[in-house]
Amino acid sequence: MTTGHVIELDLHARYIRSSLQGEISSSIEALEHLQHLDLARNYGLTGPRGRLPDFIGSLRDLRYLNLSGLIFSGRVPHQLGNLSRLRYLDLRCYGGLHSNDLSWLPQLSLLKYLDMSYVDLSAVIGWVDTVNTLASLEVLRLTWCSLNNTGHFVSRSNLTRLKILDISFNSIEMQFDAVSWVWDATSLEYLNLGYNGIYGPFPARLGNLSSLQVLQLSSNHLKGMIPDTLTSLCSLRTFELARNDVQGDMTEFINRLPRCSWSQLQVLCLGHNNITGSLPDWINGMTSLSTLDLGFNRLTGALTTSISTLSNLTNLNLGYNQMDGLITRDHFSKLTELQELHLSANFFTMDLNSDWIPPFRLQSLGLGSCRIGPGFPRWLKSQRNISSLYLSNNGIADTVPDWFWTVFTKAQVLDLSSNNISGTLPATLGQMHTSFLDISSNQFSGSVPPLPQEIGVLDLSRNSLSGPLPLNVSSPILIDSLYLFENHFTGTIPASLCQMKSLTLLDIGNNMITGQLPRCSENMASSSGIGPSNTPSPDSDSSSDMPLSMSIRTLRLDNNRLSDEFPLLLQNCPELTFIDLGQNKFFGSIPAWIGQKLPQLKFMRLRSNMFSGYIPTQLRGLRHLQYLDLAHNNFSGTIPRSLLNMDGVTKTTELATQDNPSITSNDIAAVDDEQDPSSYEYGMIDSIFVVTKGQGREYVGRFIYMVSLDLSCNHLTGDIPKSIGPSSGLVNMNLSLNHLTGKIPESIGSMYSLESLDLSKNQLSGQIPSGLSDLTLLSYLNLSYNNLSGRIPSGHQLDTLSPDDPASMYIGNIDLCGPPLPKNCPGNHKMESHFATNEEGTETMPFCFGLSVGFVAGLWVVFCSLLFKKTWRSIYFRLFDELCNKIYVLVAVNWARMTGKATTAD
Known part of the structure; x- marks a missing residue:
């Protein structure tokens, strides 16, 4: 029987280009018999004022509502609670949709499918209790909802029909065993609790979920070994535990997996844990395995040849372990489906004949730190599908064959760093599609040809390249990081630098660059038509005031032959955090605008130039400044009183990675094989040269947390500011070789982080503060060649400094007395006469x-x-x-x- 009523409206977009535009019309209310409404993936379709329209709640006969992919903002309307017949509700929204109250949800008692992913539910209290009322629910997806564990968690769940539960990427911080409402959902086939804050050991009740096919628990804080109660999980296909603290032997782990699921298991991800032992030979029983990720663990031993029997394997990741032994063609003989292979950061030796033709066609290959050389691996010639190739630190001492640049012309990532590769770069380099190219620490020579148009990160550092700087790129918008240091580049810095608006890091240190930095305001003005023929009106802003913001955060120009005043270019870099102009011929004063124009600056190194004038008080505007090196210049005047009161100095800085505080430069140069370098924050400083503890040291690491002040070898006068005491985070302070007078402030005893203090070769007077003995971290002290007087303070810390020649710390102060100097203090001779020593060297008076x-x-x-x-x-x-x-x-x-x-x- 035909009623003429519209009961189904399916307008979902199959492709982006077919997306509907405009607003959802309120005329849809007239379709009062509508049961099925699908507007999914219409990214150009919004409600009134971009909101999810309230009038959809009037369609009381709806059974199916799919609004996923629409860009809504604002509040989820409570009128949706009127849709009491609804079975399917998908509000997956990538806009700003939020809800503070889900009290309308229990009215949808027939609901079987609910997806509110990306809807902000952070303000909702008791969301578990609310969801628990939906006894018919079979699918629940609440990813990226900012859920937390506020409110009452039900002791027993009504969600006994639930088959799919995905609450990943939230803020649920609680013990795993306390997620009690999950354990009653015995029909679960898919469980994803990944990327939360769930912690503690694995509960034995995990074995009750006998229907599980997919178990994803990655990126939590789970600890220990999986329970031995998983024997009933015979349907398990995917088991992901990456980025936790799983501990124990690999053999024991596999033994605890349900043996009944071995032949069906397809995905096993255990990367970034603390698993030890070796890969057992009998892993060949997992014949369906397509992904095996054991990277970033502590596995040892050789790679078993049984791995070759896993003929369905597409992704094998054993990188960043401690494995060793030979890798031969026998390991890969049956891996015909392999697409991703990562063995980096182990101790493997690749014993593959030059005529070997692999049975696979890889898309991603990581062999960093594996022994491949000295010849260039010819078997790579057959891998034309590779998009990411990591061959760093392979012991290759050869030239790059011509076929390499042709075979990998479409590769997005090429890493050949830290080898001994020689030769020149190909003239066809500009025809490649590479976005990440790292050939650092090799022996490449010659000039740099035109770069790939899609290049984003380029590392040519530590080679013998020459000619002009390769900054004339055809697509400057894409450039993010340029590492060009320690080469033989000559010439000047071209004006094309001003066009690189996306450039965040430029390092051209240790070259032979001359001239000045380009004045981007002038260059941009001329390109905009402002010149002699187009004179701006008197009312218009000058070119120097034009908003020409650049994205540079790190700029290293040290150890070149640049000669200029403090670069005006920096006025256009409001995000600048690191600047190194050391070992050049810069002159003039530090401009007063620095405190206003560079609010994010943390590191400023102007060492060994010809800067002069006063140290500007405007430096106090750099509240994040933690490293200031003005040594070996011609600065005069006094030290500003507020110089050491910035947050970057007064607050002790902590390492971001507490588990591994010693990060080497290799950790910077080599991008993690698993990551997409385009999303990797490669723009980090490689190292910094610091004069501390009486000698120059190279500090390396992804983050440099040296809190330091070096004003040595200038013409500074006056006293040391008494406000120096609050600088609790300062590690190194060097004020030597100036003309400072007055006393050493007593407040210096409160600088508990201080490790190195050099005040030598000044005109300081008075006594040495006794508080120096309270600096328990102090390991270097130099107060020599001043006018200090009185008794040298003693203390456990001071008595341990310079054990070979302790007097050297105080030499040149003729009025100092007491140990370790040979000069006795006045008033001590009578007491000393009583300490007669007998023949055996013992003292009679103490006895x-x-x-x-x-x-x-x-x-x-x-x-x-x-x-x-x-x-x-x-x-x-x-x-x-x-x-x-x-x-x-x-x-x-x-x-x-x-x-x-x-x-x-x-």
Whole structure:
């Protein structure tokens, strides 16, 4: 029977280009018999004012509502609670949709499918209780909803029909065993709790979910070994535990997996854990395995050849372990489906013949730190589908064959760093599609040809390249990071730098660059038509005031031959955090605008130039500044009082990665094989040269947390500011080789982070503050060649400094006295005369003094005991009387015997 009623409206977009545009019309309310409404993926379709329209709640006959992919904002309307017949609700939204209250949800008692992913539910309290009322629910997806564990968690779940549960990427921080409502959902086939804050050991009740096919628990804080109760999970296909703290032996782990699922298991991801042991030979029983990720663990031993029997394997990741041994063609003989292979950061030796033709066609290959060389691996010639190739630190001592640049012309990532590769770069480099190219730490020479148009990260550092800087790129918008340091580049910095608006890092240190930095305001003005023929009106802003913001965060120009005033280019870099102009010929003063124009600056190194003038007080505007090196210049005047009161100095900086505080430069150069370098924050400083503890040191690492102030070798006068004390985060302070006067402030004793202090070769006077002995971290001190006087303070910390020559710390101060200097302090000679030393080198006075003290103390112990204890006193005197009587009898008897014998003899 035909009613003429519209009951289904399916307008979902199959392709982006077919997306509907405009707003959802309120005329849809007239379709009162509508049961099925699908507007999914219409990215250009919005509600009134971009909101999810309330009038959809009037379609009371709806069974199916799919609005996923629409860009809504605002509040989820409570009128959706009127749709009491609804079975399917998909509100997956990538806009700003949010809800503070889900009280309308229990009215949808027939709901079987609910997806509110990306809807902000952070303000919802008791969301578990609310969802628990939907007894018919079979699918629940709440990813990226900012869910937390506020409110009451039900003790028993009504979601007994639930088959799919995905609440990944939220803020649920609670013990795994406490997620009690999950354990009652025994029909679960798909469970994803990944990327939350769930912690603790694995609960034994995990084995109750016997229907599970997919179990995803990655990126939590789970600890220990999986339980031995998983034997009933015979349907398990995917098991992901990456980025947790899984501990134990690999063999034991596999033994605890349900043996009934071995032949069906397809995905096993255990990367970034603490799993030890080796890969067992009998892993070949997992014949369906397509992904095996064991990277970033502590596995040892050789790679078993049984791995070759996993013929369905498409992704094998064993990188960043401690495995070793030979890798031969036998390991890959049956891996015909392999697409991703990552073995980096192990101790493997690749024993593959040059004529070997692999059975696979890889898309991603990571062999960093595996022994491949000295020849360039010819078997790569057959891998034309590779998009990411990591061959760093392979011991290759060869030239790159011509076929390499042709075979990998479409590769997005090429990493050949830290080898001994020689030769020149190909003239066809600009025809490649590479976005990430790293050939650093090799022996490449010659000039750099035109770069790939899609290049985003380019690392040519530590080679022998020459010619002009390769900054004239055809697509400057894509450039993000340029590492060009430690080469033989010459010429000037081209004006094309001003066009690189996306450039965040430029490092051209240790080259032979001359001239000045381009003045981007002038260049941009001329390109905009402002010139002699187009003079701006008097009311218009000058070119120097034009908003020409650049994205540079790190700029290293050190150890070149640049000659200019403080670069005006930096006014256009509001995001600048690191600037190194050291070892050049820059001159003039530090401009006053620096405190306003560079609000994010943390590191400023102007060492070994010809800068002059006063240190501007405007530096206090750099509240994040933690490293300032103005040494070996011609600065004069006094040290600004507020120089050390910035947050970057006064607040102790902590390492971001507490588990691995010692990050080497190799951690920067080599991008993690698993990651997409285009999304990797490669723009980090490689190292920084710091003069501390009396010598120059190269500090390396992804983050440099050296909090340092070096104003040495200038013409500074006046005293050291007394406000120096709050600088609790300062590690190194060097004010040597100036003309500073006055006293060393007492407040210096509160700088508890200080490790190195150099105030030598000034004109400081007065006594050395005793608080220096309280600096427990201090390992280097130099106060030599000043006008200090008085006694040198002693203390455990100061007495341990410079054990070979402790006097060197104080030499050149003629009025200092006391150890470790040979000069005695006045008033000490009388006391010293009593410390006569005998032939064995012992001191008689301490011995006599100790003996006297011991004698007096002993008498007082006896006297006090008899004075305050009556029973002890009576016992003592009774014993004393008995002893006297015995002595008297003994003397009398002996005396009688002696006199009797004398009379008889007579």
